[in-house]
Amino acid sequence: MAGSNHTPIKPVHRARLDNIAVVLHRPHFPENIGAVARACKNMGIFHLIVVDPLDCDLTRILKMATHASEDVVANMEVYDDLAEALGPFNYIVGTTARRGSQRRTVMNPREVARELIPISQNNRIALLFGPENRGLANRELKLCHTLVTIPTSEFASLNLAQAVMIMLYEIFTASAEFPPDFVPRLASSFELEAMYDHLSRTLAKIHFINPENPEYWMMNIRRFFSRMQLRARDVKIIRGICRQIEWYCEERVERLLREAGVNRVDPEGDCEDRFFGGE
Amino acid sequence: MAGSNHTPIKPVHRARLDNIAVVLHRPHFPENIGAVARACKNMGIFHLIVVDPLDCDLTRILKMATHASEDVVANMEVYDDLAEALGPFNYIVGTTARRGSQRRTVMNPREVARELIPISQNNRIALLFGPENRGLANRELKLCHTLVTIPTSEFASLNLAQAVMIMLYEIFTASAEFPPDFVPRLASSFELEAMYDHLSRTLAKIHFINPENPEYWMMNIRRFFSRMQLRARDVKIIRGICRQIEWYCEERVERLLREAGVNRVDPEGDCEDRFFGGE
Structure with missing residues (x-):
């Protein structure tokens, strides 16, 4: 107690890892699923979701997951449909190597990690990764609240598990030395x-x-x-x-x-075409 | 052009990547060598050294390296002896998952990356990684100028290529003043x-x-x-x-x-009160 007079404790806020899941959409290689499970375990994430995997061979998954990550693999959820898998999540981070095509703001992993600290306190977060060969398609990126691109040299195509590892590492190490903004529950x-x-x-x-x-x-x-x-x-x-x-x-x-004393003639009638909208 | 006299250019200091090499000591699996080559290519490092590998099967290496990293594999140097391989380097960074055993200062990857920026301008730097199963032994750590440990959850054993990726990612992004997010004109x-x-x-x-x-x-x-x-x-x-x-x-x-053949009766007419809105 005496010590507390001399050492003001600066609260360090970190992401709530138990509210974060890794979602792999259509991974092709079971070895990558295993390597992702291991990366999850390394970085304190226990929720792994796989959607419509091309091959879910458990032997090959476990070989790369190593014994220590067996629990992550055992708890892994497998879905057929991406929208269904993402349904319960309040905040979805999509990873993409393509820049600018969407004309949407794209953050880097460190910025996203900082942003997730307050959001993760009361919300379930999905980190979404696309298939090895082509990444997330536009219709999948559409489901995301924010996009992240890992900075690279010219050759931007990262191994799937390594991309996951960089994101998880940034989240694991991100801490904010200030009280996180209160983020109320976001829409699912x-x-x-x-x-x-x-x-x-x-x-x-x-x-x-x-x-x-x-x-x-x-x-x-x-x-x-x-x-x-x-x-x-x-x-x-x-x-x-x-x-x-x-x-x-x-x-x-x-x-x-x-x-006007008139009976309805055309309750669902359409008016002539006149489009204002979009861009 | 005249404007350039008035706009002081903020110097962006980054590590000189061409002065940095990745050194794998006794790697067991050629797939890991390949995955490391790919990570090097992703992060702008072209100098890969392998010391006393257990298996250097080029087919298995190239499978993981992917076509894009073939040049890194082609330029890869293979040595029998660690001391000989490290000879030309001015600064050696050793990676270790073991904490405190050496009673030496151990930095995290971000701290090391910052430290390497000035060092790399005039010095050749080796990033040294040990075998998959046991990491660097004490006699190998002895050769290092500084030690680095990647922060993890309880399960500290990282996949070799993922550990390399985290280090290279930190070096690649260190001090890089990312081009500011493009902010379009906001509404007045x-x-x-x-x-x-x-x-x-x-x-x-x-x-x-x-x-x-x-x-x-x-x-x-x-x-x-x-x-x-x-x-x-x-x-x-x-x-x-x-x-x-x-x-x-x-x-x-x-x-x-x-x-209905009716003339407008009340073009600005109000309908009865029915408020949905507000909260």
Whole structure:
């Protein structure tokens, strides 16, 4: 007790590793899964998820995992579908070697690691890695809240397990010497995707986006919202606005027609094409 | 060109990678040698030395090195004796997972990477790694100028190539002043306030916020948007959606009334109160 008068303890905040999972999407080689399991164990991560692996040969996985990481392999979850695997996560970090193609902000591993310290206190985080040969496709990057690129020399293609190791090492060593910002629970991927569906329908209805190809136009909307860390209540507000737009239009139409003494002629009628939206 | 006189260029100090070599002492598995060659290529190191390897099967090495790192493998030097291999080097960094046994100062990779920046300008540096199963022995650590331990969770035994990757990654990124993230022009206050006005009118119109006291309800909306750094084009998108909501409602009403052969009765009419909005 006496000592505490002389030594003010500076709290060091670190990421909550038990809230972080490594997600491998379509890995080709069981040896890489094993090497990733070992890297997880080295860096204090115990949650490994594999989605639609090309080969999940346990003998080859365990050879690279080594005896010490058997528990990580035993607890490994295997999914068929990426969206389902990511559903329960509140914050998804996508790794990509491609720069600029998405015109989205891409951070380096150290920046991401620092960002994850406060987020990890109350949220489940997925670190998402694509297949060895081609990385994450655009439709997969779309699911991510933030993107990270590992700085390299000209030859940017890293071995999968080594890329995982660099990310985990940065997270393991990152500590903030200040109280982390309180980050409330963020919307889960389930909630987010349902919101994007709803937005897509509403924006197509008001002809802000082309109903023929809503996914293309929704890319801008996704990029826009992925820059914020949307919380569950933000999602509720946005869906509330969508419902309200629909309600208002119907209500006005009904009332004006009623006042004019006219029966509805075309309750779901479309107006002529007039697209404002997208870019 | 004239501008360059006025813009002091901030010197970026980095390690001179061409003065740095990776030295593997008695590696057991050719796959690890190959994976190290690839890591070297990723991180801009072209000098790989292997001392007394147990197996130097070139096919297995090249399989892991991948085509892109063939030049590193082609230039690889193989020695029988460690002291001979280290002879030409001015500064030797030894890696060890064992802590404290040597009663020598052990740095972490980031500290070593910073230290190597000035040293590498005029000196040849060897990064020395021991065999997979037992690491560097004391007699080998003795040859080193400094020791480094990679921070890990309880399970401290890293895959050889992953340990090399972490060291090279730290050296590659050390002191590198990353080009600042490109920050596009943010919306001006004029643009923002005009957007909030527009949003307020639209949201009041669709009864998402109470038209009696829009400012109060707009606080949530402002809080929501102030979490992002809105850019000029974001503001345009948001105002575009507002216009589109208004256009859609008017258009539908007009068309339905026209089809019903009715003249507009109340173009600015309000519908009954029904507030969703706010929180």
